[in-house]
Amino acid sequence: TTENVPDSFYFLDVNGKVNYDANENNKISLAFYAGTDNLKFPFATDAGIDLNYGNQTLSSTWTHIFSDKVFSNFTLTGSRYFNYPSINLASTPIERSNNIYDFSLKGDIEYLPNDNHEISTGFWMGNLTLKLQDSFDGEETFSSRIQTQYGSWYIQDKWNITDQWIATPGLRIAGFSEGNYLRMEPRMALEYRPTDRIRLQGAYGRYNQFLTLISNEAFTGFDVWLTTDDGVPPAYGNQYVVGAKTIPWEGYGLDLELYYRSMNDLFELDPFISDQAGLPYEEIFRFGEGYAYGAELFFERQVGRLTGFAGYTFSVTRRKFPNFNDPILNQGTARYYPPKYDRIHDLNIVLQYDINSRWSTTVTFNYATGQAYTKPLGRTTAFDLPTSGLNYDQLIVGRVN
Template sequence: MKFFPLLFVLLLGVQNVAAQSASISGFVKDATSEETLILANVTLVGTTKGAATNNTGYYTLTNIVPGTYTVLATYIGYQDYRVEITLTPGETRRLDIELAPDDFTFDEVVVTADRQEEEEARNLGVAQMKVETVKQLPTILEPDVFRSLQLLPGVKAASDYSSGLYIRGGDPGQTLILLDRTTVYNPSHVFGFFSTFNPDAIKDVRLYKGGFPASYGGRIGSVLDIYNKDGNRREMGGSLSLGLLASRAFVEGPYSKGSYMIALRRSTLEPLLAALEGQEGIPDAFYFYDLNGKVNIDATENDRLSLSFYAGTDNLDIEIFDDAALNLKYGNRTFSANWTHIFNEKLFSNFTLTTSRYFSKPKVSFGGTEFAQDSRIFDTSVKGDLEYYPNDRHQLEGGFWGGVFTFPFSSSFDGEETFSPRVQAGYASVYLQDTYRPSSLWKLQGGLRLNYFSDGDFIRLEPRLTVEHMPVSTVRLQASYGRYYQFQTLITNESFSGFDFWLTSADGVLPAYGDQFILGVKTSLSSTFSFDAEGYYRTMRQLFTLDPYLPDPSGLDYSEFFTFGKGHAYGVELQLDKTRGRLNGFMGYTFGVTRRRFPNVNLEGGTPQFYPPKYDRLHDANLVLNYHLSRKWRTTGVFTFATGQAFTDPKGQARFFDGQDVTGFQEQEFLVTGGFNRDRLPNYHRLDVGVSRSGRFFGFADFELQLQVINVYARRNIWFTFYEFNESTESDGTQDVIERVDVPQIPIPLPNVSLTLTF
């Protein structure tokens, strides 16, 4: 691997290393568990030198003039760490830092750090969601990472029933979801109701809403990067949570070579189903589970290995009515083996082997005729990332990612296979990225990512550039441009994710691509308040998706399955944060517009026009508050407001009467619209509140009891509308009428209770 540093140096053309300078590097960890902390800040007090820890919790500061310094390490939720060190000429000091968690005091708010520690997390387009926040927010039955992310500016929810992430005008398929560096496909439970990520197992959740750096690729929208906990390296511990829908168990602890973590979650609906057995609409079986595990091996001071896995399944068996039944089983499996190696204080590396599997097997039987679908994904890859610090002005990063994925998909009707496009493709990408800091006021990050996709022999280059300027210490001005390509497309129906599957670009199916332009202002108003604003404009070109009008793909060429369109989105996001004190939380507002254009949709004069997809919302605002009443009591509240969703409100009707021999309808009704999605449902708003009580549980564990209510004031938000063709009996006879039916989102106050024991 020695050619990599050499390559970096040649490409950079500079090597300004003072021979006698010193350096410090190491990991930043939680003092109680030795869990590494991602994006913690390490600075030398009184200098401009500082760095944030990377995805493994590692930092490095180079080219330090020998002398005596105070090292300051900070991280939100942790006490400051300060230590005085004296560096001698040429010294390379390994300094692993342990931060003690904040001990919240009710009477006196402890301010442990200034906003500087969050600087890296406040890069353009980046949002970090604390796992504690996920657990504290009022929730629909289960705490959920995705539903918490939906509260952030720029991130929208399709409905109360969906955990899908619609980010800056992109659909869920445009977001790359990584768990411990492994791509996860369709991570949902209960057909999209909430995501598969168990908050007990998660260490860090970082969302790149847009403008993500060259180290990420494969999607044209955004990246959600999730890391599971390593496990406590100090002592064994765990927790047990009982909820209305599911219960969770979590264990972590040390062993001779490192640490481990296991988190299990399973639905606990069987008693309820048994009590309701025989009732109409009650399934014969329904359950879901997920299991997360991780083993860390601290091989040497400079070598760390970890094995991480995830397994989750949903299963539903239901007799719809006599001689009609549905069976649906779907889920994910992931595995990753990770090796972190520190060559020296200037060169850091990480290599990962990943495998990801997704399967969905719906089977419907009607009147002795079976419809079945078998959708699977196998994705195996190897990736490597290198970070090189030639001097204190440059941080070079490079890496590769290559693999093979196979999407065997088949559907059958009445025992005959009707559709089986077995797609197998190799993919590879390399990237190179330099972060250049010419002074403490400026930061430039430029990168290139080169992608290859074997099915179609596509080679695509993605340039990325970000510029940041700090005119004053409390204000950061940021601008970014990037091009992004995507070779896969998610075929989904927002209302039900259990049938989701993926298709890829190929001959005749060009990869989708888009450009993103972002401007941002990040300000620190005080030690407790910050205000961020970002404006974005993005294009989406060569979008390819399964033709929604295609009734039957049998016998067609692969490229004939698709319809090709384009889109764009733009908006402004504002976020005011209060991160400390008895009352904390954030307020977010998004002004956003997104449009799509596809053949045969929203025609005017036979020509398709741009239309707003259902998740387009002009205004979207969220208020999230936590208030600590005392050491034991805490309240939370979330208020959401959004412009009503786009929908099609038909204005006319027509009927056919003569086609029964070919259509099968004695009377064929159809709707005539004035345009696709031109109308708006009433505005959406909802208030959720929660209260929690914590303390000791019979002396052997800590407990937290949460009582929450979703939709406190019973707002009847509309999910969607449909139209029924009925007959109305009038005094002058029977009339054909159309009745609009509004299907509500969660229409009533929905309580939730959970008890968590931590030991």
């Protein structure tokens, strides 16, 4: 069937990189990327959907060696993301203009005081601008412009306590101008090496999220980003990781990692507010909580003519919000549900066979769980009063799964 195939489409990607070695202590690189996708879905002679989205990025990196114990990297980046979805119904256009501009400066410095310590510190600061505009039949119906500044600083020390124990304590401080938020993010990693072929690892970290993605079930091109502000605190979570890395045989590697992450103060637009015009910013959101856990298994072979790897990820993400996904006839008892981008299974296999010194062939395989879908239990007829006085069908949705 060709019902869901675009009538016309094109994809354009351009990228490049230039490296310049000024001298032994200074290297400069310039990289750029530009991509644009355009798809048209006509579903009638005078109706259709036009999706146009893409991004551009330009970055420059300066690598400087201060001495044999101090190294640094500084990166200046500018990027733009855009999507311009439009729907045409009976020659009446419904259009959206969504632009995100991000300009940032990032610096990392590494200091090696002795054989037992590797001290790293750095910063990241920038300016973020979000522009969103909706229009109907050429008339503007909604317009928003958010401009904010962000910054962070971190320090960590990779400490070789003994030949078997390595500890990496660290601290990151993150700030966001919208709402004047300042957050501490402690981190700790511990590694134990009982033998030369086994590494046991554990880690903890606190993370904050100052942006939230408002997803659209139909197409990612309609997704928009919103920020924290007064009354809308950043989401935060604690992540715990344990794992093991082994070399079962020479030239082979086997890794296993387990993780759990809590999520608090999740925020997204409240879908039960029909008219957001005139409401304070904090009142258009709903706030919830969530969690995620999973396992990652990785196996690789690096010897012989046949090399490659296989990676499998099992992950579960759940979240809940008040008065959403309630049991029927039991309002107020919210249940956890999987978000749009939850993917339980992900398997990747890559194999390369060297035919001779000049020729090789590669085979790849990927399997991933599809997007979650909740089937309606049924439908009922509702009577619209006092707006139109007409009957319409309303879906009855069961538990979100």
